[in-house]
Amino acid sequence: MRQxxxxxxxxxxxxxxxxxxxxxxxxxxxxxxxxxxxxxxxxVWPTLDDGTNLQAWLVRVAQRKAIDITRARARRPVPTEAxxxxxxxxxxxxxxxxxxxxxxAALPERQRLAVAYHHLGGLPHAETAALIxxxxxxxxxxxxxxxxxxRQTQLPQTxxx
Amino acid sequence: MTLDSTLFPVDxxxxxxxxxxxDEADRRQMIEVAYRTVDSPLGPLLLAATARGLxxxxxxxxxxxxxxxxxxxxxxxxxxxxxxxxxxxxxELDEYFCGTxxxxxxxxxxxxxxxxxxxxxxxxxxxGHGRTETYKQVAEHVGNPAAVRAVGTACATNPIPVVVPCHxxxxxxxxxxxxxGGLEAKRWLLDLERR
Numbered sequence: 001m002r003q004x005x006x007x008x009x010x011x012x013x014x015x016x017x018x019x020x021x022x023x024x025x026x027x028x029x030x031x032x033x034x035x036x037x038x039x040x041x042x043x044v045w046p047t048l049d050d051g052t053n054l055q056a057w058l059v060r061v062a063q064r065k066a067i068d069i070t071r072a073r074a075r076r077p078v079p080t081e082a083x084x085x086x087x088x089x090x091x092x093x094x095x096x097x098x099x100x101x102x103x104x105a106a107l108p109e110r111q112r113l114a115v116a117y118h119h120l121g122g123l124p125h126a127e128t129a130a131l132i133x134x135x136x137x138x139x140x141x142x143x144x145x146x147x148x149x150x151r152q153t154q155l156p157q158t159x160x161x
Numbered sequence: 162m163t164l165d166s167t168l169f170p171v172d173x174x175x176x177x178x179x180x181x182x183x184d185e186a187d188r189r190q191m192i193e194v195a196y197r198t199v200d201s202p203l204g205p206l207l208l209a210a211t212a213r214g215l216x217x218x219x220x221x222x223x224x225x226x227x228x229x230x231x232x233x234x235x236x237x238x239x240x241x242x243x244x245x246x247x248x249x250x251x252x253e254l255d256e257y258f259c260g261t262x263x264x265x266x267x268x269x270x271x272x273x274x275x276x277x278x279x280x281x282x283x284x285x286x287x288x289g290h291g292r293t294e295t296y297k298q299v300a301e302h303v304g305n306p307a308a309v310r311a312v313g314t315a316c317a318t319n320p321i322p323v324v325v326p327c328h329x330x331x332x333x334x335x336x337x338x339x340x341x342g343g344l345e346a347k348r349w350l351l352d353l354e355r356r
Contacts, residue, residue: 004233004240006196007226009179017171017178038182046238047318098170109245120166 001048008040012055015121016062022116023066026101030078032082036065059121063131103153110134111146118143183243193237195246196229201259202353203346206323208247211236214268215250217320220342235273254323260356263290265324269288273320277308288329291354294335317341323350 001008019111036049036141040061041048042063048057117128119140125136125143132139186192194216196209203217207225209232219228244251248265250307256262265286266326269277288294294302295326299322306315316327317339328350334336340347 002234002238004194004229004241005238006242007228009182012181013175014171016164017175018166018169021171025195031174031181035182036179037184039189039191042186042239044242104169129236146281149220 001045001050001053002048005042005045008041008054013038015055016058018120019059019062020066021101022104022120023063023067023136024104024114033065033069035060036068036147037062037112040065043047055122059117059123060131062121063117098100101151103150106153107146107149110117111149114139114142115146115150119147121153163297166220170291173226179242182329183241184245186239186241187243187246191239191352192241192243192246192288193239194229194232194334195241195243195249196232197242197244199254200223200250201254203323203342203349204255208250208254209240210250211270211273212272213270215247215324216270216273218322218324219290220322220346223341245265250324258353260353267324269321269325272320274315274318277303277311278315281312282319282321282325282327285319285325285327288326290326293331293351295331296338297333301331313338326350329354 013034017030017034020033020037024030024033037058041058104115107115113132114128117123117131118125121128123131125139128143129136129139134142182224183192183195187195190212194209194211198205198206198207200206203220205221205225206224207217207219207221207228208215209219209229217228217232219225229240240316253262253265253267257265271282274282280303282298286298288299294311296316297306299316300306300309305311312330316330319325319327319341324330328340328347330338337344337347
């Protein structure tokens, strides 16, 4: 890539963070995965082909980093903190923010991953299937089911969008 | 009803993550060009540095995104906002604009210019605060009295304006000549230094 790395961070940073959060839950693990993703990207940036679909490439890197972190978490004897405590330390998000991310965290795993990589990360069904297993058709269903369930958990007044 | 991905909020956290990324990348010496923006009486300025020093000061009229693209192309694409790396430059500029600093004490990276242009740009800081020279005098002082025009080009293409004081070079008739940040900015700087 010849374009400034900074442009990619600003353009794709939010998307990658959404994916990390959906996969790992809001909190420190998602932030670690985000940081690891962009550090890895910075490392190889000059050698990355100019034609690369950056968002898809970054989402795939984030997926590998999320797996690393999930494995490291599994090796930890005691989970460090419970999820609700972490979500309360975000700064000052609205009630709304909590609700949607909590609803994502509560999805069955396959739906959650399909929503993460396909809906939030923008990967096609086939590519998502290659990452999380199953067929493209089953990914399509899992993503659709996940989104349907998220809509049901919505959101006092902004649920009309 | 759609569930657009922008409804999944992340904005609160992103600023902290960007700062953490810059710190970590800097610690690992992975940043080729660090930059930040500062406010000044001449409007927002972009400051950029390599490991060797301050390499670029840009005015908002130059379009910061375009400037960063050129820096990526010339110096390396690992360009990242890393404000802490430019703290010292920012505070020296602040002092300069307040009138309390007359000389910059910063490492400079002249690698965006080569040959005669760089020679001229390295000479310019020896024109002291509050003084001016003509393009012709500068040509004489760098040992090439016939190169008046080339001195003009060297000043016009100075990548580190304000800090490298090309604004202190005027035409022989006393008129301003040109300036990257616009003539208004050049006049403002000369007035500042006369106070």
